[in-house]
Amino acid sequence: MDNDPAAPKSQRLDGLIGQGRAVKALPMGVVYPLNGDALAGALEPARDGLIEPVLVGPEAPIRDLARKLEIDLGATRIVDVPDAEAAAATAAAMAGRGEVLALMKGSLHTDTLLHAVVQKEAGLRTGRLLSHCALIFSPAYGRRIILSDAAINIAPDLDAKRDICQNAIFLAHAVGIAVPKVAIVSAVETVRSKMPSTLDGAALAKMADRRQIVGGIVDGPLDLDGAVDPAAARIKKIVSPVAGMADVLIAANIDAANAMYKEFLFMAGAQAACCVMGAKVPIVLTSRADSAETRTLSAALAVIVADAVRRKPDLFEGPSGE
Template identity: 55%
Template sequence: MTTTSPDAIVSAAPPGPAAFLLRNRIFDEIAVGDSASIERTLTAQDIRLFAVLAGDAHPQHMGAGDVASAGMHGVIAQGMWGGALISAVLGTRLPGPGTVYLGQTLRFLQPVHVGDRLTIAVTVSGRDEERKQLTLACTCVNQHGQMVIDGEARVLAPTVRIERTATALPEMRADAGGDGLPRLLAHVRPLGAIRVAVVHPCDALSLGGALDARAAGIIEPVLIGPAAKIRATAEAARLDITGIAIEDVPHSHAAAARAAEMAGLGQVEALMKGSLHTDELMSAVLDARAGLRTRRRLSHCFLMQTPHYPRPFIITDAAINIAPTLEEKADIIRNAIELAHAIGVEQPKVAILAAVETVSPRMPATLDAAALCKMADRGQIAGGVLDGPLAFDNAVSAAAARVKGIDSPVAGQADVLVVPDLESGNMLAKQLEYLGEAATAGIVLGARVPIMLTSRADARDTRLASCAIGALLAHRWRRTPP
């Protein structure tokens, strides 16, 4: 038996746009027993791209809902993803370019999970000299030596030598979850609109965001700020505020105080930040006279969805707590778990981030992570599964975790990312938003009402999504007050 090595088929080419030369093997050069193989690690992006091409958005593949965690124990690949890799071996390795696929049988024996590394091999088991056809046994074996796919392929082998450059494939991306906001609104709208104090909506974006949420049927806004300025903003932006209640106060500080007072009295069920600084609003919420404080520390959660990760996730805290202590981080995690429960994640996986995945006394974030995990073990933090310290790559990539030898129920599938401090969290969230095409919503938890907290630069979709999350929490807290 001879073995076809990759070097026999893919050789270096001169520098330039194409880095490799593909060379086939013609029928007369191939004997029974010849084989070739490739290796490939399954990533979440592979699953999303295959779903785009096949139109297969089943929850087991996309990581949505309870189905993903039932039966198959996590997000799994579409069966034909492995079949496509067999095709890749035939078309690039054995026989290579010029091969014509005639038929394929496959048996799917084991699920393939994100992070699994497959060895995909084909071995010639039969030759038809007259028709120049080959029969090949096909196998896919995971990193544990388990057969996940086997089968048989029939091909028409090339009879003419073909050499061609292996040009790079065009970049492909899955949709950035563009249906996420409509689905969220469709879920929240039947619950009914909640009354929301919109604090100092004196620019077009914040005022327009409140009106969008009203039009979507999820909030009934009360505009709090200088009435003349609010009306002038509406007129300049051609926004209709007819019939909407306005609480006339002289400036942004007074608007924040009045909004907090109304929330404390139960006159509104949520607060929405307008065109004022975050610290102005938070100072009013924390004022003991407002009656909005709970035993929990206030913290901010970014709920994000990006095309490069199979499900929505939470980043916290990236807007309120600058350098949180261990005790404050515990509350930050409790708040994030509560948000995860509200959006339907029954047992969120919480990754406590640091620069490395090992505990080091020289890196306080790693010590905090270890202590927080022990607190969870002792029941001081409940409702989720915690692990840390985890570097960012290990938290979101099962393949990266596997390479580093990390065996963790959280690694590669985190629902919550707990950052060491505000600066790192804010930069991470903004990078994902501006460079990673993430859709975002911002919410503050830990008070007696949810607070929709967005940046003054945020788009109207972000404000609308934040209102929807706030409304979801408000309805939940009617049954179980924070």
């Protein structure tokens, strides 16, 4: 693989923490942190100076859990609401008012949190679909790559994939990729009428040409090796500004994206930082299987995204589905 041998150290995600620390600690609404992972997921990045957590949920059970786990809440603010649905609605409204600049999922169901986020009264809608983006570094590959959508959209249609592409491009901008190269991944690199993912890839590439997707270079369909390996792209004679050096991978559906994500983490020793894009604030979705490193890196990524949106809002405006 034609990757720069010096790249692994410079491309690792550890630097996200330093970038996040350079920003004033971000007020982050932590929604219903009623288990140990959720509470630790909020307080670990707080100790690293990344966020000022605002715990939204029933105060007495949160304090009881902290005592049981011997966690010192100190002066951490708690917004007392009775249940998960109320916590999600309250946190979303706080984000809409600018009281918090990011959200983190606690121990409630993802659907409950995202349902509150997309309600009109929350004031967080952009007109684009919400989608999950993972910034990944694998030592075996040697450079950062963004993967979407491994967690939210099950079988996205063409319009949904347009929003998934746009959200991933905006995340790439936030982490310093000025013109991200986006690969629409399929099993082959040619358009085939019996393979819907190849038709979507070709359509999305043309939509980018027509500025229905902005801020990046989009090409597809591309098979995975043709998207990320310059040698494979040369051998297959793929003529494309994206082939071999993709910054963003857009999978055909949640099955493909989720499998790729977990292969990176559990079989290739990858680092990951994840957040949900498409709302006016970044949203961190924690998982029981996430390592402490992934939780902290994801919080750092949310800080970087929120700061980028604050500093350069025009950079994150683009076509919407409304």
